[in-house]
Amino acid sequence: MHLYQLTAHELHELLINKELSAEELNNYIFDRIEAVDDQIRSYITLTKESALERARVVDKQIQAGAKIAPLAGIPVAIKDNICTKGVRTTASSKMLSNFIPPYSATVVEKLEAAGVTIAGKTNLDEFAMGSSTENSAFFTTKNPWDTERVPGGSSGGSAAAVCAGAAVCALGSDTGGSIRQPASFCGVVGLKPTYGLVSRYGLIALASSLDHIGPFTRDVTDCALILEAISGNDPKDSTSASYKTPDFFASLINDVRGLKIGVPEEYMAAGIAPEVRLAIEQAMSLFESLGAVVEYTTLPHTEYAVVTYQIIGSAEASSSLARYDGVRYGFRAPDAEDVMDMFMKTRGQGFGPEVKRRIMLGTYVLSAECYDDYYLKALKARTLIKQDFDRAFEKYDVLLSPTSPTPAFRFGEKAVDPFHMYLSDICTASSNLAGIPGISLPCGFVDRMPVGLQLMGRYFDEGTLLRAAYTFEQNTGYHQEFPEI
Amino acid sequence: MTQYETVIGLEVHVELKTRSKIFCHSTTAFGGDPNTHVCLVCLGLPGALPVINKSVVEYAIRAALALNFQIAGFNKFDRKNYFYPDMSKNCQITQNDLPLAEHGYLNIELNGDTKKIGITRLHMEEDTGKLVHQGSITTTPFSLVDYNRAGVPLIEIVSEPDLRSPEEAYEYLNKLKAVILYTGVSDCKMEEGSLRCDANVSVRPAGSTEFGTKTEIKNMNSFKALQKALAYEVERQIEVLEEGGRIVQETRTWDEEKGITLAMRSKEHAHDYRYMPEPDLAPLVIDREWVEEIKRSLPELPDDRKERYVRDYGLPAYDAMVLTNTKELADYFEACVADYSNPKAVSNWIMGDLSRLLKANGTETTNCPIRPEQLTAMLRLLEKGTISGKIAKVVFEEMFASGKDAEVIVKEKGLVQISDEGAITSIVEEVIAKNPKSVEDFRAGKSRALGFLVGQVMKATKGKANPELVNKLLKERL
Numbered sequence: 017m018h019l020y021q022l023t024a025h026e027l028h029e030l031l032i033n034k035e036l037s038a039e040e041l042n043n044y045i046f047d048r049i050e051a052v053d054d055q056i057r058s059y060i061t062l063t064k065e066s067a068l069e070r071a072r073v074v075d076k077q078i079q080a081g082a083k084i085a086p087l088a089g090i091p092v093a094i095k096d097n098i099c100t101k102g103v104r105t106t107a108s109s110k111m112l113s114n115f116i117p118p119y120s121a122t123v124v125e126k127l128e129a130a131g132v133t134i135a136g137k138t139n140l141d142e143f144a145m146g147s148s149t150e151n152s153a154f155f156t157t158k159n160p161w162d163t164e165r166v167p168g169g170s171s172g173g174s175a176a177a178v179c180a181g182a183a184v185c186a187l188g189s190d191t192g193g194s195i196r197q198p199a200s201f202c203g204v205v206g207l208k209p210t211y212g213l214v215s216r217y218g219l220i221a222l223a224s225s226l227d228h229i230g231p232f233t234r235d236v237t238d239c240a241l242i243l244e245a246i247s248g249n250d251p252k253d254s255t256s257a258s259y260k261t262p263d264f265f266a267s268l269i270n271d272v273r274g275l276k277i278g279v280p281e282e283y284m285a286a287g288i289a290p291e292v293r294l295a296i297e298q299a300m301s302l303f304e305s306l307g308a309v310v311e312y313t314t315l316p317h318t319e320y321a322v323v324t325y326q327i328i329g330s331a332e333a334s335s336s337l338a339r340y341d342g343v344r345y346g347f348r349a350p351d352a353e354d355v356m357d358m359f360m361k362t363r364g365q366g367f368g369p370e371v372k373r374r375i376m377l378g379t380y381v382l383s384a385e386c387y388d389d390y391y392l393k394a395l396k397a398r399t400l401i402k403q404d405f406d407r408a409f410e411k412y413d414v415l416l417s418p419t420s421p422t423p424a425f426r427f428g429e430k431a432v433d434p435f436h437m438y439l440s441d442i443c444t445a446s447s448n449l450a451g452i453p454g455i456s457l458p459c460g461f462v463d464r465m466p467v468g469l470q471l472m473g474r475y476f477d478e479g480t481l482l483r484a485a486y487t488f489e490q491n492t493g494y495h496q497e498f499p500e501i
Numbered sequence: 502m503t504q505y506e507t508v509i510g511l512e513v514h515v516e517l518k519t520r521s522k523i524f525c526h527s528t529t530a531f532g533g534d535p536n537t538h539v540c541l542v543c544l545g546l547p548g549a550l551p552v553i554n555k556s557v558v559e560y561a562i563r564a565a566l567a568l569n570f571q572i573a574g575f576n577k578f579d580r581k582n583y584f585y586p587d588m589s590k591n592c593q594i595t596q597n598d599l600p601l602a603e604h605g606y607l608n609i610e611l612n613g614d615t616k617k618i619g620i621t622r623l624h625m626e627e628d629t630g631k632l633v634h635q636g637s638i639t640t641t642p643f644s645l646v647d648y649n650r651a652g653v654p655l656i657e658i659v660s661e662p663d664l665r666s667p668e669e670a671y672e673y674l675n676k677l678k679a680v681i682l683y684t685g686v687s688d689c690k691m692e693e694g695s696l697r698c699d700a701n702v703s704v705r706p707a708g709s710t711e712f713g714t715k716t717e718i719k720n721m722n723s724f725k726a727l728q729k730a731l732a733y734e735v736e737r738q739i740e741v742l743e744e745g746g747r748i749v750q751e752t753r754t755w756d757e758e759k760g761i762t763l764a765m766r767s768k769e770h771a772h773d774y775r776y777m778p779e780p781d782l783a784p785l786v787i788d789r790e791w792v793e794e795i796k797r798s799l800p801e802l803p804d805d806r807k808e809r810y811v812r813d814y815g816l817p818a819y820d821a822m823v824l825t826n827t828k829e830l831a832d833y834f835e836a837c838v839a840d841y842s843n844p845k846a847v848s849n850w851i852m853g854d855l856s857r858l859l860k861a862n863g864t865e866t867t868n869c870p871i872r873p874e875q876l877t878a879m880l881r882l883l884e885k886g887t888i889s890g891k892i893a894k895v896v897f898e899e900m901f902a903s904g905k906d907a908e909v910i911v912k913e914k915g916l917v918q919i920s921d922e923g924a925i926t927s928i929v930e931e932v933i934a935k936n937p938k939s940v941e942d943f944r945a946g947k948s949r950a951l952g953f954l955v956g957q958v959m960k961a962t963k964g965k966a967n968p969e970l971v972n973k974l975l976k977e978r979l
Binding site for chain 1: 541544545546547548549550551552553580582584586589590591592644646773775776777778780781782783
């Protein structure tokens with residue numbers, strides 16, 4: 017067992033028992049980054065100096081005999097679409113390649129208040145548009161289990177960093193599955209909280225009504241710790257819920273007796289790899305053997321989820337990304353003839369192909385002649401998808417499914433056909449449309465590639481999700497598997 | 502020649518004078534160095550989010566209630582998408598299909614008749630920044646942007662096409678401004694841009710119930726410009742139709758210098774704003790209780806006040822209307838009548854000399870150098886006969902110029918009216934002796950000669966003789 021394989025709560029024990037100093041830990045993680053990140057390429061920017069500085073503060077507290085917070089001194093990586101004051105934040109786009117935010121996102125402030133050190137900023141698909149991190153304007157991130165394969169996306173850098181031991185925990189964002197799918201591909205735990213539980217202030221918007229920030233961790237306990245630290249009402253985000261954050265740590269109970277688990281048939285249908293199906297069926301059996309009630313159920317509007325997500329997501333993106341025009345910050349194309357020419361050249365040169373594709377799609381579905389047929393229909397479909405969940409949660413406490421129909425695919429395999437790529441969101445997009453929480457955790461391997469189990473829960477019922485996930489983890493042990501890198 | 506009927510609807514933007522902007526904490530203060538009244542939110546930085554300013558909602562509700570609107574319980578905001586560098590996000594947050602308020606109206610008066618003008622809707626939105634150019638926009642080597650105004654709260658008030666002439670449009674805008682000024686939510690200065698007005702204009706053969714094709718007129722920067730632009734546009738449209746042409750649906754801009762409207766863009770080139778719900782703002786649910794509370798806090802509005810002046814003070818309707826047109830003037834009037842029992846006399850002085858002096862000096866009523874109690878003190882001097890009506894006008898001007906009390910001015914300048922019979926008698930006799938021709942004329946039945954003789958007495962006393970007494974004494978001796 018290596019130090020870089022330990023979880024935050026395990027490292028916390030070492031820190032308070034003075035078996036390890038926070039500075040040593042941080043130096044150790046930066047050494048690990050140096051050792052593996054040439055192959056993985058998870059980071060865009062490293063913030064070693066400030067991390068070490070913060071680590072030394074934690075060490076002083078420990079030396080002084082003070083009680084330190086559970087995450088104090090723990091190196092955390094931040095997806096590079098979450099603003100960090102004074103640290104370049106690019107959204108993996110040429111458009112923001114020189115953007116240094118004058119402020120930090122609320123989640124970053126909260127994590128810093130919890131004492132973490134920030135290791136750096138991780139790679140993503142440009143503006144979080146993608147499922148493989150191949151759409152980064154800078155470089156692609158590799159899956160630590162097999163560097164021929166994608167880490168998933170769009171939070172591929174965060175998932176790969178946690179998987180490879182290049183960070184203990186990380187933050188990602190999830191608009192249609194961008195935390196859960198890469199967590200699944202990299203064999204780590206990833207959680208998309210209920211919409212409104214975690215502030216979006218400082219998250220570079222892809223589609224505001226679908227965007228969520230959530231943790232990547234090596235086990236469910238760490239997931240609860242990070243969630244605890246970042247959740248809570250934020251007056252700077254009017255969509256943030258006025259909801260008293262429960263004690264997530266208290267939900268970590270190894271007991272699912274009496275828990276009612278529904279398995280939506282639509283998530284187990286065509287397109288799912290047989291090995292993935294097998295792993296999910298094994299998970300179902302395990303839950304049953306642990307005293308849960310597991311049965312198949314239905315979410316009848318699932319087939320519309322991906323296209324509904326694409327229409328609403330693109331529409332919002334086309335508007336949210338309108339601000340990148342070269343006037344105030346970021347990239348500005350040279351040699352423009354007038355203002356409109358500057359806009360066009362800046363956007364033409366500053367955005368990558370996938371971003372342009374979605375802006376065009378979004379502009380189209382919002383146009384006067386298409387609005388009713390596309391955008392308005394998608395809003396209605398969204399309501400139906402939400403109602404599917406409402407009905408299901410009348411009967412079940414948790415819904416169980418694969419996170420992705422397949423394990424991590426090879427580079428270039430799906431990039432040829434964007435629509436094929438969009439289908440990897442099939443199991444995850446619905447919960448973004450509904451705003452319900454979902455967690456992905458490892459549940460097996462296919463040819464040494466991890467398979468992810470997704471659990472979805474009622475609004476603000478992360479507690480039950482964590483309990484089910486924790487129980488599964490305690491009775492399996494997939495989280496203790498590590499890639500050989 | 503066909504008789505035409507004019508159809509006008511106005512779209513009015515009013516800046517609300519809340520302390521901070523609609524979606525952030527930046528100040529709304531006018532002026533300031535470029536890009537100093539800005540923050541992450543109104544500059545549209547990546548990741549920054551808008552949060553609605555509660556005061557803006559309150560101010561908007563105040564205005565809406567004063568304009569007789571129904572307030573919607575459920576509100577949402579929308580994005581209006583278009584590219585222009587004065588907008589930091591290249592989209593404007595506004596309210597599209599569910600405005601704050603609907604079904605309002607306003608009564609206007611024209612030639613003594615009252616007409617009810619429907620107001621379709623009132624909604625909240627953010628203002629844009631400003632582009633600054635060196636010289637003309639077409640020849641400037643570069644554009645500069647000032648975002649100080651970006652995010653300043655606006656309400657947009659859209660009237661029904663109920664206005665039938667440029668004069669009605671003028672009266673409507675004037676009344677709208679008066680009512681909003683009463684509510685205190687805006688200073689409504691058209692020249693400074695805190696009140697802006699666009700107009701939809703069409704004409705149709707008199708008696709027709711279908712609307713003609715309309716044009717939208719922009720860039721009218723004063724009340725006068727509005728009236729002139731509308732009059733021009735109506736005439737232009739009639740001319741086109743008379744010559745057998747067709748009106749093109751388009752946006753036209755008012756060229757103040759040339760006194761004409763010019764085509765800006767046709768309907769085919771109109772923007773497709775791609776409205777969508779603003780996902781960064783949660784829906785806004787407005788509590789009935791709160792609306793009632795705001796309603797209770799509204800001041801008495803011009804129509805009610807006017808009615809009360811006619812009823813309680815016995816003023817003519819015209820006086821009541823003029824006095825109540827601004828809250829400040831009406832407050833001034835009421836301060837005077839609280840202290841003086843002849844409302845008509847007060848009204849005459851306010852509507853006459855005071856208004857004239859205020860206008861001539863460009864002084865706001867609130868800064869009037871004559872305080873209400875000074876005005877009533879002067880009226881008492883007049884009533885007692887200490888000064889004549891003529892002298893009073895002189896005294897009043899001096900009061901306005903110096904801020905001194907009437908009594909002080911009268912003493913300093915020796916303007917006390919001569920009401921001493923003995924003193925006046927000797928002058929009367931002198932005048933009669935010096936003007937035998939006029940005396941003869943009068944006696945021969947030419948009553949106008951009396952006026953001349955009175956004038957001579959007044960001249961001799963430098964206007965200080967009590968005119969009634971002069972008349973009486975002259976008549977006795979003729």
